Amino acid sequence: MNNRSPGTRKNADALRGASRLAVQATRGVMGLVEEMHRTIASGPSVLGRPLARPARAMTGLLYGTLQGVTRHVGEGLDAVLAQLSPWLGDSAPGPQREALLSALNGVLGDALEAEGNPLAIPMALRVHGQPLRLEPEALRAAVPQAGGRLLLLVHGSSMNDLQWSRRGHDHGAALARDLGYTPVYLHYNSGLHISRNGRAFSELLEQLVSCWPMPVESLTLLGHSMGGLVVRSACLAAEAAGHGWRSLLRRLVCLGSPHHGSPLERGGSWVEVLLEVSPYSAPFARLGRIRGAGVTDLRFGNVLDAHWEGRERFGWGGDVRRGLTLPGGVDCYAVAATTAKTMAQRLPGDGLVPVDSALGRHAQPELTLRFPEANQRIVLGANHLDLLDHPEVYATLRTWLAS
Secondary structure (H helix, E strand, O other), rough: OOOOOOEEEEEHHHHHHHHHHHHHHHHHHHHHHHHOOOOOHHHOOOOOOOOHHHHHHHHHHHHHHHHHHHHHHHHHHHHHHHHHHHOOEEEOHHHHHHHHHHHHHHHHHHHHHHOOOOOOOEEEEEEEEEEEEOOHHHHHHHOOOOOOEEEEEOOOOOOOOHHHHHHEEEEHHHHHHHHEEOOOOOOOOOOOOOOHHHHHHHHHHHHHHHHOOOOOOEEEEEEHHHHHHHHHHHHHHHHHOOOHHHHHHHEEEOOOOOOOHHHHHHHHHHHHHHHOOOOOOOHHHHOOOOOOOHHHHHHOOOHHHHHOOOOOOOOOOOOOOOOOOOOOEEEEEEEOOOOOOOOOOOOOOOOOHHHHHOOOOOOHHHHOOOOOOOHHEEEEEOOOOHOOOOOOHHHHHHHHOOO
């Protein structure tokens, strides 16, 4: 029988996950060094690389042996930790550990999940950092103040639900206090494709609504950064699957969401292309590929499987999105931040997301997300994280969600 609290983790699992990650990193560095060694030892390309065959044989033997030793070390560590597991006990992750795991998942989350690494974050709906068991009695006990107006808050890339609280302010808690909403927070692996997270979120919402201890009057979705894209993706997934929660959705709010991508991700793609121009720098292009599928989705703001399936994730390709729309029958709002202090003709973004991207504007009309003018707000002198606790942002949310 498992008597552990749902918010605890086995310490042995955390150590096992960290050891696997260290072994994989070591093997990855070995692979990079081997490729460079082979390229250099093969001789000049202008001469047809005359030493390529002996160089391949030599490096294959040397690095193959090293890779094998490293793999056996990792297997040995796994075996030892499995034996020690009963004595290492459990612990509840603190905010610092949660933040570290979230950042790690943002960068490597898809790889961690694919490899079954215990450090991969499983999606969950949480309150006060504790996962909710989606059963009526369990929800009644975990959320004794449950009301009929649900507010779902979805964090951004490399973050977690605890980080909605910043400098003593939490939009969810404040809206509960001032407007009577019941806040529930999504915790997810932001390294996975946005469309995968959107689909899983829609399924969780369907369970939540069916198990909520009182009739649900309305749903409001609030997403920060990537969270806004996950929310939009969930709406599309719900419509495709015929999920009942979609008919309860009344409002959708995006704070600094890169609806049309982020220049930083597009810049990262060009770095990879340039590195691969030379055979001597090409091995370093691997370093640019150490980022999760969710991050590469931010190149253009992909929210559907069709936006990325069958395409080289790390190559340079155009934007294939077409005919984007906001959810029908829902009041949709967008907030953008800018580091500018005054409303200039051309505003800089918030350090990560351009103003136009956050407001859904695009040069191509079919890609423009048509947030009503009255439902848009630009906050001056603020960066991307300031959207979580800026007084003007909260005043705007309170006005919009009180109506």
